[in-house]
Amino acid sequence: MDYSKLIYKAIKAREEAYAPYSNFKVGASVMTEDGSIYSGCNIENASYGATNCAERTAIFKAVSEGHRKLKAIAIVGSPEEYTYPCGICRQVIVEFSQDNMDIIIAKNKDDYIVKKLDEIMPGAFSKKDLGK
Numbered sequence: 001m002d003y004s005k006l007i008y009k010a011i012k013a014r015e016e017a018y019a020p021y022s023n024f025k026v027g028a029s030v031m032t033e034d035g036s037i038y039s040g041c042n043i044e045n046a047s048y049g050a051t052n053c054a055e056r057t058a059i060f061k062a063v064s065e066g067h068r069k070l071k072a073i074a075i076v077g078s079p080e081e082y083t084y085p086c087g088i089c090r091q092v093i094v095e096f097s098q099d100n101m102d103i104i105i106a107k108n109k110d111d112y113i114v115k116k117l118d119e120i121m122p123g124a125f126s127k128k129d130l131g132k
């Protein structure tokens, strides 16, 4: 699968990151079942706990536009290290993952790794545990 466009969109979204407290900018893009792409950045707050991660910004944009099945997510954080999604975002990814979706973790457009969701979130609690 060619994820270059998804990574590019995450890189562009990262430019909009609002991170005056941590100075740690993150961009993310999700690909929905029908192939459309939604992107987002982290959005911090003076009340730190109100911060929203880039992954959740992108996912919530997709879901709020009617897309509940996601095929892949690209995440671009540090250019030096691979930035994996935080625990809260992993849980949100589980909620809207179609099958066992691809997680693309990029330092830049040329340097990235692809993981499966169950590699980074084994034994996840999900709707199946609730009989849904």
Ligand code: THU
Pocket: 019, 022, 024, 025, 026, 041, 042, 043, 044, 051, 052, 053, 054, 055, 083, 084, 085, 086, 089
């Ligand atoms: N952050 C993300 O946007 N995604 C992650 O997966 C890790 C953390 C943001 C939240 C906060 O704005 C900053 O990075 C430092 O934690």
